[in-house]
Amino acid sequence: MSTALYDGVERVDVEAVNSKERRPLYKARVKIFPRRAHGTYRTLKWWIMAVTLTIYYVTPWLRWDRGPYAPDQAVLVDLANRRFYFFFIEIWPQELYYIAGLLIMAGVGLFLITSTVGRAWCGYTCPQTVWVDLYLVVERWIEGDRNARIRLDQAPWSLEKLRKRLAKHALWLVLAVATGGAWIFYFADAPTLAVDFLEFEAPFVAYSTVAILTATTYIFAGFMREQVCTFMCPWPRIQGAMLDEDSLVVTYNDWRGEPRVRHRKKAEADGESVGDCVDCNACVAVCPQGIDIRDGQQLECITCALCIDACDQVMDKVGLSRGLISYATLRDYNSNRQGIAAPTGWRSFIRPRTMIYTGLWVLVGIAMLVALVVRDRLDLNVLHDRNPVFVTLSDGSIRNGYTIKILNMEPRPRTLRLTLAGLPGAVMTLAGADADAAPHMEFVIDIGPDKLHQLKVYVRAARQDIAGSGRKVTFTLDDIAGEESATYEANFEAPPDEAAP
C-alpha cells in the first residue's frame, strides 16, 4: 500500500486517525428549502393551521358572564388569586386533579391517535409544525418558492437581497411578538392587559414572557425548524415506540415504485423492468424535514403527508394511478410486497390496542365529568388543635379547640349556618381573634364570594357527658338561602374516663 515517489522514498497511504474529513464530530445544518405542495393533505393542513391559530389567538378574548364577583373572561388562569376559569367551570387549587385528568386524557388520546394514524400530532397540530408552516408562508411570499429561495441564498449580497431578507425577518418578528403577546392574555383580563401593555404599565413578567416567547418562536420557527423535531423533541422517540404494524404511516410503496426510472419510454422500449417512480424528487423537494421518504420510515419524518400530495400530482401528470406514496400500515405494505392486494382501510383502527386506549380515554372522561357534576361548591374543613389537644377548665369540663375552614366556591356572597351536634351538652364559643365567651349551638356566618373563611371555635362539654359518648362532634354547615350543606365529623379529645382524680 504505497507509491514510489523518489528512489527509496515511498508515499505511505496513511491518514491521521482524527483527520477532519474522517471524523466530523459536529454536523452543520443543511439548509432546507421546502417547495409549496398542493393537494388534499396540504389543504387539510391549511385548515388545521387556521383553526389552531384561531383558537390560540381568539380564546383569551372570549367573554363569559359569571356575575359581579368573578372575572368575565371565558378562559383565565388567575395565578395571583389561585383560580382557573374555563367557561362554566371554576377550579380551585385543590381541584387541580381535573388538570391531571385532562393531561391523562391528552396522553391516552395521543397514544390512540399515534397507534392509528401515526405521528399525526407532529405532522398537523404540533405548534412547532404550525408555526414553521406560517413562517414558510411569509418566506415564500417575500422570497419566492424553493428555486427562487435557493438562488437568493446563493446570490452575493445586494440591495435586493438585503431588502428581501429584512422584510422577511421583520415579518417573522411581528409574528413572533404576536405569538408571545397572545400567551400572556390567558393569565389576566385580556382587554385591560392589552391597554396596560401598550402603555408600559403591565407587570414586568408580562414583558419578559413576551420577550422569551418572541425569541423562541423566532428562533425555532425561523432557524431551527426540523432541528427541533430531530434533536430537541423527545416526542418523536416516544411516538416511534407507539407505532405498530397496524398504524397508518406515510409509506413509499417501493413494490410499485421500484426500479425507479427517469426515462420511462426509453427504458420500456429497451425492455427493462420499470417501476412507477419517475425519480423526480418532488417528494424530497416539498419535505419540510428535508428527507427522502423513499428511504423508508425515519425518525425525522413528522408524517405531514406533503410528499403524498407532491407525488400524486406527478402521478397525475405522467398518467399513473395515485398513491405511490400513501398512508399505509406496515401490514398492508408487507402484503402488497407479496403481491396480495391489501387496500388500507379503517378496519386497521379497530384492534385490541386502540380499543383499550379508547376505553381508557372514555373512562377518564366520564370519571371527570361525574366528578365535575357532583362536586361541592361549599366545603368545610375542621382541624383539631394539636397542642394542647384538650384543656381542663376550672369546673372540670373539657374544652377542645378547632380551626374551621369554610370554602365558599361560588362567585357570590352566602350566608351560612354552622351548627354543632353529636355530643350531648356540648357548646361552642368563638376563639382567637374573634373571642366571644357566649356559648352557642350555632353561628350564622356571612362569607364573601369565592372566599375561604377561617374560624377558631372552642367546644366544651362536661366530663359526665363525655364519659361513654363516642367522643365525636359533628359540624354542619348549611347555606341558609340554598340547599347545599357540608358536614364534618371531628374527634373530641378528653382524658380517659377512669382518670378522674
Next chain:
Amino acid sequence: MAGTEIDDVSGTETTGHEWDGIKELNTPLPRWWLWTFYATIIWAIGYMIAYPAIPLISAATPGVLGYSSRAKVADAIDAAKAAQSTYLARIAELDLEAIRNDRELRDFAVRGGASAFKVNCIQCHGSGAAGARGYPNLNDDDWLWGGTLEDIHATLSHGIRFEAAEDTRVSDMPAFGRDEILEPAEIGDVAAHVRGLAGLDHDAAAAARGAEIFADNCAACHGEIGEGLREFGAPRLNDAIWLYGSGQADEIAGQIVQPNHGVMPAWQDRLDGATLKQLAIYVHSLGGGE
C-alpha cells in the same frame, strides 16, 4: 484507523461498542448544539463576573452587581418591618381594650403575640401554652393573678416573685410542715378538706377535722370555700385545675408542708411596649381570657 465500521442501515460510523448485537452509532452532534454549549460557558463566565462566585478565604468574590443573599434577606426583613410599623405604632399608642375592639389590630396582635410567645414564653409555658407541673396552663379559665387584659399585661410586665423587678407580684405561702406550724396529721386533714372543696372523693372525718384548721390557717388567702384570692395570687382550690400535680392528697399535703413558689421574669425591660401588648392579647385569646 483500523476497525472503523460503517453501519449498513444508517450509513453512520459505529463506535465499535456492541451490546448483544446492538452497536452504538457515532452520530455527529449538530453544530448548533456545540454553539449552545459555548454560549452556556460564556454565560457562566458572565455570571461569575456579575454575581458572587469564587470562594476566597474569608468571603467569595462580590461580583460587579453587588448581589448578596444576606442583603436580600435584610431587605425583606426591613420591608416586613416597615409593613408592620403602622400597626405596631397604633398598638403602642392605644390601650389594650381599644386594640381588642379593633378587629384588624386584634388580628395582628394575636399573630404578633403568638410569634413573640414562641420566642420568649414556650420554654416554661410550652408551645401550646398548656404549661406543665408548676407552670400554669394559659389556655384554661383559672388565673392566679387575674385573667383580664390588664391583669395579664401586668403579670407580663412585672413578673411573679421576680426580685429584680420593683413592682413584681409576690406571694409567699408559709411552709406549714417544714416550719412546724401544723402537725403532719393536721396537714393530712387539711389535704382531705381541700379535696372535699374541689368536689373530689375524700375521707369525710379527716376533712371535717381539716375544715377547722383550714379556716384558721388557710382561708385568709385561699378563701372560706377555697375560692382563692387573686390580690395575693392565692390559687383557687375548689376547681379542677391543679398547678402542682393532679389534686392527689399527697400532692396537696406536700404543697402544704413546703410550698413551691414559681417565678416568672418581668418582661418590661426586655420587650418593647407593643410586643407586651400583643402578648397580653394573644394569651387572653387562648380561651380563658376574662
